[in-house]
Amino acid sequence: MQDTTTSAVHVSLGQAFWQLLRRDLLLTLRRGNEWINPLVFFVIVVSLFPLGIGPGAKTLQLIGPGVVWVSALLATLLALDGLFRSDYQDGALELILLSPHPLSVLVLAKVLAHWLITGLPLVLLSPLLGVLLHQDSSVMWVLMATLALGTATLSLIGSIGAALTVGVRRGGVLLSLLVLPLYVPVLIFGSNAVASAGMGLAVKGQLSLLGGMLFLALALAPVATAASLRVSVE
Amino acid sequence: MFLWFHKLGSPRYFYAFARIIAPWIALVCATTMAWGVYQALWVAPPDYQQGESYRIMYVHVPSAWMSMFVYMVMAVASAVYLIWHMKLAGFVAQASAPIGAVFTFLALATGSLWGKPMWGTWWVWDARLTSELVLLFLYLGYMALHEAYDNPSTGAKAAAILAIVGVVNIPIIHYSVEWWHTLHQGASVTKMGKPSMPASMLVPLLVMALSFKAFYGTVLLWRLQAKILEREYRSKWVRELLTGDKA
Numbered sequence: 437m438q439d440t441t442t443s444a445v446h447v448s449l450g451q452a453f454w455q456l457l458r459r460d461l462l463l464t465l466r467r468g469n470e471w472i473n474p475l476v477f478f479v480i481v482v483s484l485f486p487l488g489i490g491p492g493a494k495t496l497q498l499i500g501p502g503v504v505w506v507s508a509l510l511a512t513l514l515a516l517d518g519l520f521r522s523d524y525q526d527g528a529l530e531l532i533l534l535s536p537h538p539l540s541v542l543v544l545a546k547v548l549a550h551w552l553i554t555g556l557p558l559v560l561l562s563p564l565l566g567v568l569l570h571q572d573s574s575v576m577w578v579l580m581a582t583l584a585l586g587t588a589t590l591s592l593i594g595s596i597g598a599a600l601t602v603g604v605r606r607g608g609v610l611l612s613l614l615v616l617p618l619y620v621p622v623l624i625f626g627s628n629a630v631a632s633a634g635m636g637l638a639v640k641g642q643l644s645l646l647g648g649m650l651f652l653a654l655a656l657a658p659v660a661t662a663a664s665l666r667v668s669v670e
Numbered sequence: 671m672f673l674w675f676h677k678l679g680s681p682r683y684f685y686a687f688a689r690i691i692a693p694w695i696a697l698v699c700a701t702t703m704a705w706g707v708y709q710a711l712w713v714a715p716p717d718y719q720q721g722e723s724y725r726i727m728y729v730h731v732p733s734a735w736m737s738m739f740v741y742m743v744m745a746v747a748s749a750v751y752l753i754w755h756m757k758l759a760g761f762v763a764q765a766s767a768p769i770g771a772v773f774t775f776l777a778l779a780t781g782s783l784w785g786k787p788m789w790g791t792w793w794v795w796d797a798r799l800t801s802e803l804v805l806l807f808l809y810l811g812y813m814a815l816h817e818a819y820d821n822p823s824t825g826a827k828a829a830a831i832l833a834i835v836g837v838v839n840i841p842i843i844h845y846s847v848e849w850w851h852t853l854h855q856g857a858s859v860t861k862m863g864k865p866s867m868p869a870s871m872l873v874p875l876l877v878m879a880l881s882f883k884a885f886y887g888t889v890l891l892w893r894l895q896a897k898i899l900e901r902e903y904r905s906k907w908v909r910e911l912l913t914g915d916k917a
Contacts, residue, residue: 449802479727596835600828604818613814614832617807620800649842658833663752667827 452537453545460549463522471516471553478511478558482565492575495568500569501532502580502631507565508558508583509619512590517608519546519598520665529602529669539665540658547595547658555587571634578633580644585646586626592650592657593618599664622649681898682907699884702877706831709874717871723787728875730780732882733773734798737805738840740770740886744812745837748830758894760826761901763833764816765893769886771809778802796871797848804843808836822901 447455465468485503486496523529532542562583563576571579599617601607629642677683684851710728717724744766750759781799782792812829819825867875902908 596831600815600832601818603824609817610814610818613807614811617804617811617843618835620804621839621842624846645846652842656838660831664828664831667824667831670824 447537449541450536451611452535453541456532456542456545457549460546461552464549464553471515471557474511474515474554475557475561477514478507478561479511479565481507481569486569486649497570497572497634500566500571501575501634502627503569504565504579505583505586505623505627505630508562509590509623511558512587512594513612513615514552515550516591516594516598517601517611519550519595520602520660521607522596524602524669532668533665539662543595543599543658543661543665544654547661550595551588551591555591556584558587559583571630575633577632578639580631581643582618582626582629582646585650586622589622589646589650589653590619592653593622595661596657596664599661599668601667601668602665606638622646625649673826679756681758681761681902682905684758685895686757686897688895692888692895692914695884695891696888699881699888700886701904702881706874706877706881710878714871714874715868720788723784726780726784728878730777730784731875732776732879733780734802735879736886737770737774737777737802739883740766740773741805741809741833741837741840743768745833748833752827752830752834760830761894761897762890763830764826765897767809767816768884769889769893771806771813773882773886774802774809776804778806791878797844800847801840801844804847805840810839812836 467495482503485499489495489499500556520529523532533539535542549653557635559580559626566579567578594615597611601611604610625642625645629639629646634641678687706728709859714725716722745764747759747763747766749761750756778799781802784793786792812832815832816825816829819828821908899912
């Protein structure tokens with residue numbers, strides 16, 4: 437962070453992007469619990485469903501896609517609160533706001549780092565949970581593909597909520613209140629694609645829609661997040 | 671004309687304007703409501719299929735329309751507030767939110783009362799019900815965010831951004847739940863050329879819709895007056911107004 441701001445005049449936008457990405461990745465990786473806890477949460481929530489509903493293979497196969505998707509959604513939500521909070525508390529966020537580069541691009545770097553650390557492990561872990569819920573092995577690729585597209589969209593949409601609540605004390609609950617209604621479309625198409633694949637139906641349509649939503653979020657969400665950060669950090 | 675409009679943006683002039691105009695809109699609301707309710711409950715013929723229970727539509731449909739209309743007003747007012755920093759527009763958005771939330775709740779509640787005899791269940795997870803429910807959540811989130819900030823103007827700005835994000839999402843949410851699963855009957859009024867409803871049923875419905883709109887206008891103006899007094903209480907004109915001191 438130090439070198440990006442003091443020599444801001446000489447740093448190109450691309451350099452600033454990579455610097456910020458690298459810094460965020462390093463910081464989060466060194467503070468292990470920030471990225472491990474949501475993963476553990478994901479596994480525990482999924483394993484609670486068979487305990488609550490009953491271990492019948494038929495039922496689990498039926499509800500599996502939805503369970504994995506809802507749990508992944510909650511896990512991303514859990515990680516989201518930390519997206520801007522520590523930077524807000526130690527003042528780094530204000531320096532990022534003062535930078536001459538467009539804030540939406542810098543926000544994108546932060547969201548990308550956040551997704552690489554919290555979203556991607558969820559995607560990689562999901563086949564294991566699929567096995568626990570008796571999902572067909574042919575479905576796993578669809579599960580991973582939808583989660584990869586979906587969690588990225590969720591991180592982007594969620595960054596708006598995280599930016600709006602960063603200045604609020606105990607913003608965590610408020611954050612979920614704001615963001616969960618906006619997650620509905622992603623959840624619908626994500627779990628629907630996995631369920632359709634389980635019945636041997638084509639899933640190209642759902643995957644295209646998820647991809648479309650990702651690109652829409654990629655274009656619009658950083659702008660809204662940047663505007664929200666400017667309001668929150670006044 | 672433009673100058674007049676410009677003046678109206680200042681809370682002081684708007685307050686005076688609202689005091690004059692609100693009773694008239696309230697009168698429109700009361701008369702159309704009285705006529706509409708009479709027509710809807712006594713004059714309009716019973717439906718050949720649904721019997722008398724279709725009459726709940728005269729509350730249900732206008733509230734559902736209003737639930738979306740109020741959100742649009744909120745989003746436009748929020749955009750105006752963010753772009754031109756017009757304080758009054760922020761007040762409009764904030765004052766509209768609880769009214770819109772109540773309309774949304776009313777639409778959901780009357781819909782479920784109608785659903786019990788017609789569909790045999792209080793609730794189904796169909797597209798319109800689900801998107802209306804999500805709309806209610808959006809309203810609640812908006813109000814919660816507004817309340818969360820100690821500084822009212824920061825809260826207003828943050829909530830304004832949320833309202834705009836929500837309005838971008840509403841069509842996406844609506845179509846996604848529509849493709850997901852649907853059971854609700856198609857729109858029967860928007861088929862403008864040939865509405866699938868006789869005039870004796872349709873006219874009371876439109877009158878009720880007008881009445882609901884006037885109700886929103888009245889309550890909004892009242893809430894705005896209260897909000898202006900609350901936020902401008904330090905200014906001289908409010909003190910003169912409240913103490914009756916014309917000096």
